[in-house]
Every structure is written in structure tokens, then in C-alpha cells.
Amino acid sequence: MVLLVAAAYSLMLGRYHVPLSSWWGILTAPHDSGVGGIVLLEVRLPRILTGILIGAGLSASGAAYQGLFKNPMVSPDILGASAGAGFGAAAAILLGFNMFGVQLASFACGLFAVMLTCAISARMKRGGDPVLILILAGIVVGSIFTALISLIKSVADPDNKLPAITFWLMGSLSSASLKGIRFLLPLFVVGVVPLFLLRWRLNVLSFGDEEASALGMDTRRLRWAIILCATLLTASAVSVAGLIGWVGLVIPHLARMFVGPDYRVLLPASLLMGATYLLLVDDLARSVFATEISLGILTSLVGAPFFLYLLLRSNKGWA
């Protein structure tokens, strides 16, 4: 409900005023509606839909990872997906790919980074907590790709390539298009639907690998399935919008405060709140100043203090 209102508000918001009364005409006869129709349908609508998908996707994968790693401090980039996707995009920009090529390269590298993390952790068989090993491998892979991003920046042409890479890495929805949505939507569905169906199992997984096994779950397979879904969501989000921090960490927290830790409600709540949050922050990004502010900067600027506020307010642990 809130999401719908936010979406409608976002449609209205912008430099070019499209009166509410003309919406009906635009929606029923999109081809002969003039500038207003183009602004509404081809600029704002794709951007809003992209924002919804990315906000929801990042929040869902953050929530899933937090359960999987039984740690509320985990964010979607824990296994190196963001760093990998960032590297892919930077490399593609350096090589002069077009927008879609950049997104594709970014998505592929994001997946590759997480696969690398999983392969490393699978190699380390000698006892130990498999979850802990995954996190360690993720840190290693993440920092390698972060270093590679810096490497690319240092060799990039400082006049046009470097600003493009830097701007992309800061995150923005400005490149949203209907084509982008056609790319994003299937990945979002493939990622979210299994998570949604498995959401009760996430409750059990958050009690740890051993206990979940003893309760009768094939934790190894389940873990891979969840990692795959969450990675699809993260990598696709990053590949379209760049690095958008804090959403995947803060939103599951906020949702947990409202509806409790039960994933049967928590996951849908995270999806909705993530979508709404990103939409509103993007509204800020494109309306506060005449030029657009990078979304990644705003999500951190809004998200980090808000997170601090949550921590100070709830002194009852991670309620």
C-alpha cells in the first residue's frame, strides 16, 4: 500500500510537471500523449520499476544472507558479489562496451566472484564451520576484486573513462530503461521465488548448520540454493544500478523490528520495505539538487545514521 503511494508520488515528482488529471489519458492512449507521456512512461516509469526491483532484491538477499550466516551484520556483498560486479562493470567501461554490455559483464563477474568464493570454501574441507569458511573466502575474493577495480581505475583514461567508472561505482538509477527491466525482471523472479518458497527453512538455518541438520534438513544443498538465489539478486541489482550500499543491511533490520524474525513474514516485509525505501531515496537523489546525486551516496548517507539510530533504540539485542 505504502509502496503504491510511493510509486505514484515518484511518478509525479520531477522537473517536468505532468498533472495528475492527464495520467489517465496517457495510460489509455500512450502514443499520442506528447512530452508528458514520454516523461511518464519512458523516463520515470522504468526508473521507478527498476528502483522497486533493486530495492526489493537487495533487501531480500540481505535478509536471506543474514539468516544463512546467522548474523544480523551481514550484507548482500558478503561473498564478493558486489566487488565482482563492480570489477566487471569497470572493465567493460574501460573496454568501451555500451550500456547493456556493461550490465552483462558486471552481472557475469558478480556471479563469477561468488562462484570463486564457493569453490574456495569447498576446497577447504578440513572440519570447521562451513559457514565461517564461506565468509572468510568471501572476504578474500571481495578484496581481490576491489584491488582489481583500483587497478582498472589507475590505468583508465582520466578524462572520460575514469569519471564514467567512478560515477558507475557510486550507483545510480539514471540508466534505467525498459530494456534494462527486461533484463532485470526475469533474474529477479528467478532469485526471489525460491527464496520466498524456502523462507520458513531460513528460520531453521539461522540456528546453525549442525542443529538444522539434526532437525532433518539437507543444509548443504539448501545453503547452495540460497546462495545462488541471493547472488542472482545482488549481482543483477549491482549490474544495473552500481554499488548501492546499506539497503541490504538496514532494511532487513528495520523489517525485523516491525514484524519480528520469522522469515515467513520477514521476507515479504523486507521486499516491500526495500522497494519503498529505494524509491524514496531515489526521489531524493533526483529532486534535492538540480543535478542528480548518486544513489549510492544517498543510501549510505541516509542508511548509515539510520542504522545507528536503530542500534541505539533497540538495546534488546537484534530484535
Next chain:
Amino acid sequence: MLEVQNVTCGYGEREIIHGVSFTLEAGNILCLLGANGSGKTTLFKAILGLLPVTGGRICFDKHDTAGWVRRKVARTFAYVPQAHTPPFAFTVRDVVLMARSSHLELFSSPGRRDREIAEEALDSLNITHLSGARYTELSGGERQLVLIARALAQQAQVLVMDEPASNLDFGNQIRVLNQIKKLAAGGLTLLITTHSPNHAFECASQVAVLKAGHLLAHGCPRDILTENCLEQVYAVPLRIVDVGGGNKTCIAAMNREW
């Protein structure tokens, strides 16, 4: 009937349990005693199928449990870990419901019948009043009872409990032990580790004593738990005292001059 036949297991190359055998009939309580690091937990993991058995067999009702899928293991053996604090504040009801994992299809959530089973489990331990409380905010004794309720809701035939009475105050220890006896009287088979020989005297129908991965002794507590045997296990002087009414208790023989 649970049969542990000449079982050997360990982690990787390191063998922890060396050829342990015992059988346990339904409705009995076996207390597993042993010093820290003697292999109690490792043996439990093998029985729960969390650790592969490298030698020997573990059979339940004449069926070898090796190769059972997790769901089947969980419908036979329920694990009661030591009371711990999970990272998220689930309600007691949700914690107990998790027991239904092994009875549900992968993509489904617990339904009305599952909720009823969970309520019954809470009711049988007289903790229905806790069902809406947050698990993380309970006392240690309450949490232990909730974990037992969860194991009951799993509807397994064997309950495997890792030191169910440790970390509890004296009254809660006795209450938990009484619950354990009640469960056995109801036909469940119970396998319990404990650090206190007195718990074995109070509730066990059998004891098994582990030392460095070997089975040192196995049988009825009154016969097995002698001063000699326990001094071998714990390497401290101690006394077993007959307190009348057929009850025995174990006390440390403290050196009064210290």
C-alpha cells in the same frame, strides 16, 4: 531398539571413538559419562548422522542407519543441544515449530496440524505459558525445556541430549531430570551425556563410561559407577555414599588440610 555395534569414528584422519558397542531398548535412559574430550559429543554426532561412521554399524530397530537421508534420521533421532542463544529473537512457538522440518515438504511452511503438535509438546512439559515469549529472553532452564519440547514435536523415537542439566540451577536440574524420566516412561528412548555421576544415579537405567574414546564400562548405574571406575575417569579421589532407600550419591573426597 538402538544398537551401536563396534563403532569407530572421528574427524578426518583423527580417530576419536574406538570400537564402542552398546544396545538400548525403547523406554530406557542411557547416561553417557566421561571426562572432557573423552568423545561423548563425537559419539553423539555419529549417532545423529552428522559424522560418518568409519567402522562398525549403528542400527535402529534392526535397520542400519548409514545412508539414511537427513529427513529419515531426524524422524528417528531428535537432538537436544545445550541451551544457547540464537542471533534472532524468535518466539518460543516458532522455535518449537522448527521441529517440523523433517515432516514437511521442502517448499511448505508448517500448517495447523504442525502448530497443534507444537502446542502439545509445550503442554506436555507444562510450559504453554511461554509460547508467545521471545526465546532469547528466557532463562537457561526455560530454554532447555523449550529445546526438549522442540525435540518432542519432532516426533522421533530417540532423544539425544547433550548435557541437558548443565548450566541449570539445582532446582531446574532436578525438574529437567524428572521430565526426562517421564519421557522414558512414555516409551521414548533417551541418550544423555552428563558431567554429574549423580544425574546418572537419579535417572539412568544404563550408564556407559567413555575414556579416551574407549568404552570403559557399560551396564546398570549401581553396578558400574564404583569409586574405582569414577576415579579412573575423573582422576580425582571421590566417595560413593549410600544415602538409604536404594539411592547412592557421589561426592568428592576433599583434602581438608588445604
